[in-house]
Amino acid sequence: MTFTATQQKSESEPQPEQTSLVKDGFNSFRETNSKPLISGRNSAFTPSLDTVQQVDIRQREFRAASQRKSERWTVRTPTKRDIVARLERVSAEDGLRLKQCCSAFRVLTCGQHTLRSYPTFRCKKPFCPDCAAERANRLGRQTEAKIAEAMQTNRGRLCLLTLTTKNAATLDGGLSKLKKSFANFKRKKVFKNHIRGYFGAFEYTFNPKTNDFHVHLHLIILRGKFWNQSDISDAWRDVTGDSFIVDIREIKNAHKGVKEVCKYPMKPADLMAMPDDKFLEVVKMKKGTRMFISGGCFYNVKLDDADDAADDNVFSQFADLTEGDACPFCKEELFDVLVNRQQHIGLHELNSMPNVVKGNSS
Ligand SMILES: [Zn+2]
Ligand SMILES: [Zn+2]
16 A cells, blocks of 8 residues: 555654643642542541541552553653644644643552543643543444444445545545545445445645655445445546545454544654644634545444543443442452542553453454
8 A cells, every 4th residue: 555655653742751741731620629529429428537548548559650661661652742842832722732731640450450440631622632532432333333233134245435635735635535435436336346344534734845745545445346446546537536545445454444534543663754834724724624434335434422430441430330349350449549640551551350341342
């Protein structure tokens, strides 16, 4: 696939560094909010002074343990700090929102098992690595469910289809050209003859050498009749006029395919490689710009808006648990604890959840 050439470049991300912004965000949260962390549904639970002190000790120990664990990890998402720094220079307000996003997490735990965890604030910006990842996960789960449902009544093979267009000077221009082309493409008879359902996401990369955007569309499709690449390429050239690079491959595993489609729309490293005018264009992109499409028997893969208080984890079966309840795994008493971003990374290692409870994706 020729279009991956630009992606290769972006692998050389700047090295991670310990971040201090996270701490700032965390501390500022602490100062302004001294209310109980998770307002319990069972408000009948009123802790004695002893319990308060005990919980306090357990919270401190928990934070320290998470911190130690996280430090043994290499932090893989350092670029958020870079984006924040850059954004703060061009727009202080947006920079602050991005900085506070996912800087602190509320966690319900027994000390051993993490049952719930969610950030105290999400910025929901499409270029935010944290929010993009959350969105991708949520959408992935929904898409997978829809595909499984559709495939009970529709026969065909699952394929990954990638459609590309020539590089564009502006992101907006590139996106609208691709959207228009796809709208015409799906109206074509050959499309209808071969494709029973599709779900797709737009992705864009940036090429600093040519200073333009490469916008493409990844689709997971349910193909009826065999459709070979050169015929697709011809049909695609018909609607775009100048672009013919397409890729189609069969996939065995819907989960992997969905993951491939539902990834970040843009790599943070690409964002950082942009000159100021392009950077501004991306961060100021219209809210609600549609980045996902679906149709045929996959129609209506809906993305509900992220709920601020929604669990960050998939462990929705624990949504009713609250502080003071017993841990379903070890029967220890559960407590709430606020951890910072760094400590939250350590949580994933503290977790030793049995496989059965890790959501239904296997
Ligand atoms: Zn965010
Ligand atoms: Zn436990």
